[in-house]
Amino acid sequence: MASRGRILIVDDEANARAALSEILHDEGYATETAADGFKALAKIDEFSPDVVLTDVKMPGLDGIALMEKVKSAAPLTVFVVMTAFGTISSAVSAIKLGADNYLTKPLDFDALSAVIERAMEKARLLQETRQLRDRLRDRNAFKHIITDDPKMKALLDVVAQVGPSKAGVLITGESGTGKELIAEAVAQASGRSDKPFVRLHCAALAESLLESELFGHERGAFTGAVARREGRFKQADGGTLFLDEIGEIPPGTQVKLLRFLQEKAFERVGGNETLKVDVRIIAATNRDLAAEVKKGAFREDLYYRLNIVSIEVPPLRERKGDVPALASFFLGRYAGENGKTIEGFSDEALRLLSGYDWPGNVRELENVVERAVVLCDGATVEKKHLPPVVAPRTEADGPPRVPGSTIADLERFAILKTLEACGGSTSKAAVVLGISARKIQYKLHEYSEAGRGAERADKAERTEES
16 A cells, blocks of 8 residues: 655654654655654655654754754755644744644654644645746746757847846747747746746736736726726736737726836725736747837837747747658647547658748647547558648548548538539539629639649639640
8 A cells, every 4th residue: 555655754752753653654655754853854855744743842953953954955844843732832833943743742643643634735736836837837938949050049149148138028820839938938937937937818808807817806986896906917926927919908007007117116906005026027929019109009118128038939840850750749739638649740740830921930830740640540640631821632532531620621622522513613613602703713723723633723824834
C-alpha cells in the first residue's frame, strides 16, 4: 500500500517517539524519529518529510529553533508542534513563526489523527502549487516557443533584454502569431515571474463592462452590480497585466488607461476611493496603431506610453521553416489528449503543410493538426486527414469526408460534380442546384483564385496556356 506521506517525529522522550511512530505508521504514514533538533536536521535531507511533528521543549535545539532553520531551507515543510498544556503560549509563538498547528500533551489520539491529516493535506497542496508553478516556469522559459527562424531568435533576444526592465511593451502582429506567448515570455523573464500574470481580451467586452473588468466596480454602480468587485488591475498587483487587442478599446477607456500609466492610480467604477497598484502593462494588437493615431481613432499620448518597447511577431508564412517542428509539437499534444499513437506525417502531408501560407498563422496550424489527429485512423497523418484548404482535392481523392469537411467543401464538391454531369453548362447546373448561374461562375473564379484546383477552372487555364 502506498504511503499517505512522510512524517518526521522529533521528541526527546524515547517512549513518546516510539508510540507516535507506531500510531502514525499504523495509519499509513512513513515515519522517522529524532531525539532532538540537531538530530532532526540531519534527517531532513535524507528523509524529506512532508510534515514535521515536533515537541517544543527539548534540550539543545528546541522545536521553534528547529522550525526556523528548516523553514529557511525548505519553506514548504509543514510543522505541527507539541507542547504541555501549561505552556500553550509557546505553541502560539510557534504558530506566529510559521507552525501550521499545535497539539497539547498528553495527546488526544483522535485529535492527533485529525491534525496530521490536515497538515498532510496542506503539504500536498503546497507541493502541487510548487509543481504547477515549476511547470509554468518551464513552459514559459521560452521552451514553449518553437523556432529555428533567425527573426524569431532575434525577437527572443529582445524579450530576454526587456523582460527584467519595468518598461511597457507593445506586441504587434497578425492574429494567431502567438502574441500572448511572447507576453508570457516577457513576464517570465522579469522579476515578477512569481507574481500574477493577468489577461484581458479588450475586444470581447462593451465599454462599460471593459471599465469594470479593468478597474473593478462598487456595489450599485450599475444594474446587476450587487457587490463590490475588484478589477484586473487589482488582481495583477505586483505582477503583469496583459491587454490583448488594445487597439479595440474605446476613447473613454483610453483616457482612464492613460491616467493609470501616468499616475499608477485609478478608481473603481462608481467609486471615489483612489487606489494605487504596482502593475506592469504588456499590450498587444493586430492593428497598425500608428495609422489609428493618424486617423484619430487612438490617442497619440497613450500610444507612446504603451509603445516604449515594440516587438513585432512575424507571420508564419515568413518563417515556414518552423512549420514541421510546430506541426510535430501539436501532433504530440493532441495525439496524447485523444489517446492515439501517431508516428508522424507522411511526406506528402508534411509537404502540403509546409507549402501552405497559413493566413491564420500558428493558431490555424494548431487547429489543422488537431483536426487531423481526430480524423487519423492509422499510424501516420495523410493528405486525406488535412482540410481541402491545405490539401486541395483531386478527382482521385473522391468525395469530401463527412464528418471532416466544411460546408464550403461540400458546396464546392456539389458544384463541380454537377457541372461535370451537365457537360460544363453553368445554366443547366444552376437549375439542378437551385442557384443562379452567376453564383456558379463566381464560385469557379473563387476556386481558381484560391488555387484550390477546381477541375473546370484548371482545365480552362491549361487550355489558355497551350
